Amino acid sequence: MRLLKPPFNEALLLERTEGSAELCGMLVEAFLKEYPKRVAALSQALQRQDTKEIAVAAHALKGAIANFTDGAALQATKALEKVSREGDLSGANEAYRKLTAELDRLQAALTEFSHRQSGLKAKGQAAN
Numbered sequence: 001m002r003l004l005k006p007p008f009n010e011a012l013l014l015e016r017t018e019g020s021a022e023l024c025g026m027l028v029e030a031f032l033k034e035y036p037k038r039v040a041a042l043s044q045a046l047q048r049q050d051t052k053e054i055a056v057a058a059h060a061l062k063g064a065i066a067n068f069t070d071g072a073a074l075q076a077t078k079a080l081e082k083v084s085r086e087g088d089l090s091g092a093n094e095a096y097r098k099l100t101a102e103l104d105r106l107q108a109a110l111t112e113f114s115h116r117q118s119g120l121k122a123k124g125q126a127a128n
Contacts, residue, residue, distance in 0.1 A: 005071040005072060006069075006071070006109065007069060007071060007072070007073060007102060007105035007106040007108070007109045008068050008069055008106055008109035008110055008113060009068065009069050009070065009071070010113065012067075012068065012069065012070065013027065013028075013067060013068055016067055021117060024113075024117065025114065025117055027067055027068075028068075028110050028113060028114050028117075029114070031064055031067070031068070031110065032107065032110060032111065032114070034064065035061065035064060035103065035107070038057060038060055038061045038064065039061070039099075039100065039103065041053070041057045041060075042054065042057035042058060042061065042080070042096065042099075043096070045057050046089075046092055046093065046096055049089060051084040051085070051087050051089065052084075054080060054081075054084035054089070054092065055081050055084040055085050058077050058078075058080040058081035058084060059077075059081050061077045061099075062074060062077040062078060062081060065077055065103075065106070068106060068110065069106060071102075072098070072102045072105075073099065073102035073103055073105070073106050076095055076096075076098045076099035076102055077099060079091070079095040079098075080092060080095045080096060080099060083095065
């Protein structure tokens with residue numbers, strides 16, 4: 001059995017934000033608010049079989065996801081972007097299914113991270 005790579009790389013996020021807990025929180029919050037809209041745009045483009053719009057939507061998601069992981073969610077967006085740019089959408093629906101499953105895992109991990117960060121912040125404020 002192959003082990004799943006964690007959906008969220010906390011060290012990567014901390015590296016990208018130079019260890020700023022505040023910036024981490026802002027990035028997570030923005031992603032959790034915006035990614036459903038990006039996924040909806042991607043879904044609509046897939047329904048229309050619009051390769052240009054699929055590529056644009058996948059590219060936007062890829063940039064947002066790259067803040068948090070280099071794992072399966074990022075790889076799925078890269079695959080979608082690649083097939084759409086090549087004009088062959090035969091594997092696009094499967095890549096989209098994989099992406100949405102991985103985004104569910106990423107969302108859960110980021111929500112858990114956000115709750116942990118909130119708890120640490122509250123403990124720090126209580127200690128003052």
